[in-house]
Amino acid sequence: MSQITRRGLMKTGAAAGVVAATGLPAKAANRGGTLRLGLAGANTSDSWDGRTHSDSFMIIMGHGTVFDCLTEVKANGELVGELAESWEASSDAKTWTFNLRKGVTFHNGKAFGADDVIASLQMHTAEGAKSAAKPIVAAISEMKKMNDHQVQFTLAAGNADFPFLMSDYHILMYPAGQIEEAIANGIGTGLYKVESFDPGVRAVVSRVDGHYKDGSAGWFDSVEAIAINDSSARMNALMTGQVDAVNRVDFKTEPLMKANPNVEIFEVTGNQHFTFPMLTNQAPYDDANVRKALKYAVNRQEMVDKILQGHGKVGNDHPIGPANQYFAADLPQLEFDADKAKFYMKEAGLTSLDINLSASDAAFSGAVDAAQLYQASAKGAGININVVQEPADGYWSNVWLKKPWCACYWSGRATEDWMFSTAYESGVPWNDTSWENARFQELLLAGRAELDSDKRRSIYGEMQAIMSEEGGTIVPMYANYVDANSTKLAHGDDIGNLWQMDSSRITERWWFK
């Protein structure tokens, strides 16, 4: 299976169906039992509407449990078909033909087909709809039903990542004509069907009989997800055996959990990263030398050690993470170097610099402390950082994108193009550095329509290098996803690193020993 290159998969995903069908976990898995999850990230406003999913409870119970997408990223990062069996692109990556899996039914018995795909995608661009996946679907200029199990998408501009984007957890497949009912009751094609759902409190689902993933996923008889937003209560629930797995382990109690023989911690480094974006159209950040001085004035390892308590990796001032396909692992690592910082200060014609850094724990947990560490390490280079503690309420509307330098976080994106075009393409609303770089922009457009995997690697590698060298954001660290489970549970060889809890697919991939 390893001979299948990504390009092969991208252009003709014909083998993808085979991968999914034979994707048996290396270790023998057992059927049975009720998985009890204690999950943070639940809200009383939760619903089965994929367009609104943004927090872990619904991401896990939505795309990971009750619903399916067209494609799926496996735990090892490989893209396979979920409801799509295979796909094929035209040479300009503009026209994509998806062959759908046959014989799939929704939980209410309706057969899944091309109409459902089209209706489900149209939900995101419907008038008044507030969907986080709107830009993805809006890029499709035409959707054509070729036959009951084939759909052709024509994109406004070529996008080699299109099948990847179809794995996004917002883009769930609903039964056409019954979408309202499906959202009200949670009717999908997933491995588990909804038994009861109390938003912000609890969801219970049970295994569907005769599912297309039989034998490769879905080992539990039922799953009970309990909303436990309070972190001490969540850790307690796992320690006392009330639940079998929890997300977002509290670093403070982590040593205690490690000491418990019935609990194990699992952590992965994904794309989630913390940033300090500066508005590069404002002085002094418009000077690349000032930005460089700031890049050398931060002690990244110290931040990983003290803010993340070691649960992370140092960042390199670009937003592409280890979970991305073309992550440039060989890029020279920026390190704290007071002399270099001073050198670039001199280049900028400055002997000292007084700047404000706005931070609040709304940006990320520990942001204010991180800003203070920055302040301490930058002092040696003659840079006086004044940490401005901003109120957590309204941080994203009043501080981020408004203050010249602030703290921010990104959960990362599954593809390089998606990440770059969300926050670093010139002119996009979330460009939190107002950064414009002609070469970067040119590479971005070239990479988007390029189907050749090697060429894309070099394109995205160069983009990461440009950002690392002179970009407007400081990315001191990647934060790990740290979750914990009872030792009664077992899982495959790899743990997905796109989201928490094995890319939010713990209910599909794990089993009881």
Place this chain on the structure above:
Amino acid sequence: MGSIARIILQRLALGLLTLLIVSMVIFVAVNALPGDFAQQILGQGATPEAIEAIRKDLGLDQNYFLRYFSWLGNLLTGNLGISFAQMNFASNMGGDQLIGVAEQIRPRFMNTMFLAGVTAVIAVPLSIILGLLAALYRNTVFDRAANITTLSSISSPEFFLAYILILFLAVLNPVFPSLSNIFDGMGFGDRLNKTMLPALTLTLVVTAHMMRMTRAAIINLLASPYIEMARLKGISPMRVIVKHALPNALAPIINVIALNLAYLITGVVVVEVVFVYPGIGQLFVDSVKIRDIPVVQACCLIFAAAYILLNLAADIMSILSNPRLRHPK
């Protein structure tokens, strides 16, 4: 008895006025919080256009007075309105199957009442008996021990008590579950078992107040001549306290019990969060977090009404328990 009816009516009218003022204060306070529903729900995705769109859908773009009075108007017709979360959801869906605030709160409120009920059943008899015994054996080791224990438990923060109980009753000796995730359709025994730890925590919080009031009220009376007389007749100390002193001490005790019962309904937020008990307190916290004003207001009104009604009940009970007030000259 006519006077009691008049008092009740008077107090109810005053209560309504209080509720009106409370609703205004809450409305102003919630609006004074930085950020609104649109900003909270969008988080990092709060672009000005998206915020405007949501505000428009929810009517948040109208001025304060208009919003307050339309809410008040609906309330007077018994309509608590629809939560922002639901309205926002509906604008996404274009559907009209909306769950009103009342339906949203009802199951949560019932859960909170259940917890309050279980706690009251444990705490009220316990504290009255402890109070009586403390009065009977006053200044003995027992009295001191009871005082020290209850006073230290009331002086500790609730979450601390909760964790101590979890440590001893869930981690070291797994007697009760540390997670109180009760749900509809659960058997009564199961439900009671899951509710035990939060109920015990609340018991520790409210016992001291009631117990010490019982003790003080009775000791106060023990110095009066008619108790002296009873003692001289040779009645046993226990009988003196239960038969002679307690009836006259009931008024202050009932007052304190009512106050504590009200606390059980309104003050359970922390305990509910620690034990993940799906009561009204959790809903309240969640709603404040996303600035869901209709839900916050409805919760506050319920809290305020609970206080007003229980206080009213306490006053009426103390009148009924006191012949001098029952038959004024």
